[in-house]
Amino acid sequence: MGVDMQAVLANPRGFCAGVVRAIEIVEQALVLYGAPIYVLHQIVHNQRVIHDLEVRGVVFTEQMQSIPSGAVTVLSAHGVSDAVMEAAHRQGLEVIDATCPLVTKVHLQAQRYSKEGYEVVIIGHRGHVEVEGTYGRVRGAVQVVGSVEDVATLQVADPRRVAYVTQTTLSLDDTRAIVEAMKQRFPDVRGPELSDICYATQNRQNAVRTLAAKVDVILVVGARNSSNSARLREVGEMSGVSAYLIQDADEISPDWFVRSSRIGVTAGASTPEVLVRGVLDRLQELGVSQIEEIEGVSEAITFRLPAALLRRQRSA
Numbered sequence: 001m002g003v004d005m006q007a008v009l010a011n012p013r014g015f016c017a018g019v020v021r022a023i024e025i026v027e028q029a030l031v032l033y034g035a036p037i038y039v040l041h042q043i044v045h046n047q048r049v050i051h052d053l054e055v056r057g058v059v060f061t062e063q064m065q066s067i068p069s070g071a072v073t074v075l076s077a078h079g080v081s082d083a084v085m086e087a088a089h090r091q092g093l094e095v096i097d098a099t100c101p102l103v104t105k106v107h108l109q110a111q112r113y114s115k116e117g118y119e120v121v122i123i124g125h126r127g128h129v130e131v132e133g134t135y136g137r138v139r140g141a142v143q144v145v146g147s148v149e150d151v152a153t154l155q156v157a158d159p160r161r162v163a164y165v166t167q168t169t170l171s172l173d174d175t176r177a178i179v180e181a182m183k184q185r186f187p188d189v190r191g192p193e194l195s196d197i198c199y200a201t202q203n204r205q206n207a208v209r210t211l212a213a214k215v216d217v218i219l220v221v222g223a224r225n226s227s228n229s230a231r232l233r234e235v236g237e238m239s240g241v242s243a244y245l246i247q248d249a250d251e252i253s254p255d256w257f258v259r260s261s262r263i264g265v266t267a268g269a270s271t272p273e274v275l276v277r278g279v280l281d282r283l284q285e286l287g288v289s290q291i292e293e294i295e296g297v298s299e300a301i302t303f304r305l306p307a308a309l310l311r312r313q314r315s316a
């Protein structure tokens, strides 16, 4: 262990407006409709959040068919395909959509490109729920690329009619390289005016870069299936420090700090602050004597609850 160990907290970190809204939607649904409330997929990718809601009567499932007809069902912040939405209505579910408005914006953009006759390329991670949802919102030709190499092997009907959108939680560096490769291969390619990478992802990645310049090692608190948390760890490593993704304080290994006196801490957009506090407590047990928080941009952004829920609130 280093001497005079210090913890430095990134700012901003943790919950974004989309996650705050999604959790608020489930909590409000519990109040307004009573338990059980069903949620298709994990509302946000964090086990602590899921567990806290489960004990209050929320049932999380990946199998929509298992939800009883008529049940109040919240769709997760990551968004769903048209097929899932239609199946939910066919099954008679009372749907409350917690899709983050910034994900919906990407859906609409992809649909616009498709209607204008463009083949849509989604830059993102194959198999991630957000990408699956966006993919399933496009009626025309659509493909997913996850790397510069994937761009080289893309097969398109007309190279002059290609457009791209991106997953909201990628790393800025990865997207830049893939967008560049798309432009090289398809000089007429269309894409969004501004990156689809959301403000929260961008701010948290910038904060990790600032943090990396001040510390020897970075701990990113986040679930293993949290895409934006995984990207924060990568950004830390790419900035030249060792970086570890941990779900909570129990996963900390003291060996990581043998030659470190300054330990950086941040958290993904779906990580509750209570887990960060737990990590700081553990670091203090391991010898950290001082905790400093870096100044960062303040995030005033909030999203309105879905109209259906607001109507129900008014009539309650």
Ligand code: SF4
Pocket (backbone or CB within 6 Å): 016, 017, 018, 019, 077, 100, 101, 102, 103, 168, 169, 198, 199, 200, 201, 228, 269
């Ligand atoms: S990370 Fe961005 S896109 Fe995802 S829920 Fe949060 S604000 Fe929305």
